[in-house]
Each structure stands twice: as C-alpha cells, then as structure tokens.
Amino acid sequence: MTAHRMTIELDDVTISAGLVDGRAVAVVLSGGDTLFQTTGDDVGEAIGKARARLVNRHAQSAPSTAAPASAAMAADPPGRVASGGIQVQPRTRRIPLPAVFCLEAGRELRPRLSGNADDGISQGFHQVDPTRKSSMTPVMPNIVRARASGNAYPARPDETVVSSGAYRDLVMGSHAVYALLKERGVVCAQDIDGEVAARVSSRFAGAAMVKKVRPCVLDTLRDLRLFGLAKTPGQGGFRRTTPFHVVDPHTVLLADTAETPKA
Numbered sequence: 001m002t003a004h005r006m007t008i009e010l011d012d013v014t015i016s017a018g019l020v021d022g023r024a025v026a027v028v029l030s031g032g033d034t035l036f037q038t039t040g041d042d043v044g045e046a047i048g049k050a051r052a053r054l055v056n057r058h059a060q061s062a063p064s065t066a067a068p069a070s071a072a073m074a075a076d077p078p079g080r081v082a083s084g085g086i087q088v089q090p091r092t093r094r095i096p097l098p099a100v101f102c103l104e105a106g107r108e109l110r111p112r113l114s115g116n117a118d119d120g121i122s123q124g125f126h127q128v129d130p131t132r133k134s135s136m137t138p139v140m141p142n143i144v145r146a147r148a149s150g151n152a153y154p155a156r157p158d159e160t161v162v163s164s165g166a167y168r169d170l171v172m173g174s175h176a177v178y179a180l181l182k183e184r185g186v187v188c189a190q191d192i193d194g195e196v197a198a199r200v201s202s203r204f205a206g207a208a209m210v211k212k213v214r215p216c217v218l219d220t221l222r223d224l225r226l227f228g229l230a231k232t233p234g235q236g237g238f239r240r241t242t243p244f245h246v247v248d249p250h251t252v253l254l255a256d257t258a259e260t261p262k263a
Contacts, residue, residue, distance in 0.1 A: 015050050017043050026050040048250035079103045079235045083255050091162035092127045095142045098228045099253040104131050105236035129226055135219040137174040138163035141227045146249035152178050152229055170216050172200045177220040181246050189218040190240040228252040
C-alpha cells in the first residue's frame with residue numbers, strides 16, 4: 001500500500017492507504033501502532049475520512065480548559081461562532097452539528113428563546129442562524145450523510161424532516177441543489193433554478209415554483225455555507241448571483257459526538 005505522511009500539531013501519524021481485497025482502505029498508524037482504519041469508494045475517499053477523523057480525534061482529546069461559549073464567540077472571526085453558543089430548534093438536533101456555524105453578517109444575534117418551537121416557518125425564525133429569517137428548506141444539511149452518501153439531504157422526506165406538509169417535500173429541491181453544487185464545484189442560484197425546478201416538477205408546479213422552489217435554491221446554498229459545506233467570497237448580502245463553492249464534507253469538523261445525535 002502507498003504511505004501518505006501527515007502531521008496534525010504534535011501528533012506524528014502515517015496514513016497507509018490502498019486496495020485490500022478490492023476495497024479502498026486507509027490505516028492510520030502512530031509509532032508503529034494502528035490507531036484506526038477507514039474505508040471508502042476509492043483510496044482518496046478513504047484518506048479523506050481518515051484525515052477528518054484525525055481532526056475530530058485531536059479536537060476531542062484537547063485539555064478541557066476551553067473558554068466558555070461567550071468567550072469563544074468573541075474570539076472567533078466575525079460570523080464564525082461555536083455551535084454550542086447558538087440555540088438551535090429541537091428538530092435541528094436530529095442531525096449532526098458542525099463544531100462551528102458560519103453566520104451571516106448584517107444583524108446582531110437574536111436572544112435565546114426558551115419557546116423556540118419546531119415550526120420556524122410560521123414563527124419567522126431560522127432553525128439555526130439568528131441573523132436570518134426562516135429558510136424555505138425544511139431541514140438543515142447533514143454533514144455525516146454528505147460524507148456517507150454523497151448528498152447532504154435525503155432525496156425524499158425522512159424522519160429528520162420536521163415541518164408542515166406544505167414544506168416537507170422541498171427537501172427534494174435541496175437534494176437537487178447539493179447534487180449540482182457537488183457536480184460543478186461552484187454555482188449561483190440563478191444558474192441552477194431551472195434544473196432544480198425540472199427535478200422537482202413531479203411535486204411542484206406553477207406558482208409554487210416561484211413562491212417555494214426558487215427561494216429554496218438560494219436558502220439551501222446559504223444553509224450549506226452555514227454548516228461549512230460551502231463557502232462564498234463574502235460574509236453576507238447573498239443574492240441569486242452570488243457564487244457558492246463546494247467544501248469537502250470530510251474536512252468539516254463536527255461538534256462533540258457525545259452531545260450530537262447520529263445521522
């Protein structure tokens with residue numbers, strides 16, 4: 001197998017990757033001892049999973065002298081906030097959360113709301129980002145799902161999609177948006193509106209295309225950026241002409257798995 005050396009701060013490790021019985025495997029070793037191994041559809045994916053797991057492993061093994069959430073929020077660059085410092089809606093905790101949310105510029109954080117109900121669409125609050133109105137997509141992107149299946153959204157509503165019947169099927173639009181972003185690497189909402197509409201035409205047509213599907217495209221791209229799965233030239237003021245660049249989900253650090261539900 002081919003060895004790929006890498007160093008994460010003080011931990012000198014070796015990733016030995018190759019095909020074993022036709023399956024791509026990456027073995028992570030330290031000082032001759034095996035730490036763990038990962039698999040993938042190809043060697044590159046196996047190595048990517050190993051790198052991501054090493055980053056999570058290092059973060060979770062750091063000394064427990066971290067600053068409180070308020071200090072972490074102040075220390076991070078504008079817009080980058082530790083996920084533990086944001087009150088998300090209960091439905092959002094059905095999916096794994098990133099260690100850091102990439103909030104948008106423009107407004108101060110809204111106060112923590114003890115009565116933050118699941119139906120953000122009727123209340124007008126976004127599931128996560130307190131600087132935004134509610135998103136037209138009914139579920140936030142799933143980083144673990146993106147790593148495992150290649151798409152951050154289910155193709156059809158599943159148990160993670162908690163919303164009224166009028167909005168649940170919009171997850172189909174979000175699934176199409178992520179597929180196009182991953183395929184092309186960079187997209188603008190206005191450039192993929194038509195293709196997304198075509199992919200969800202079995203469920204949405206006529207006025208619903210303008211009122212729901214079109215806003216869903218840009219909202220999905222903004223949500224992907226929020227979870228670290230996409231990046232943009234700026235921090236806010238996103239329009240249908242704003243380019244969004246895909247980010248490898250294996251490079252996105254997850255929040256503490258002890259506090260975050262599995263996909």
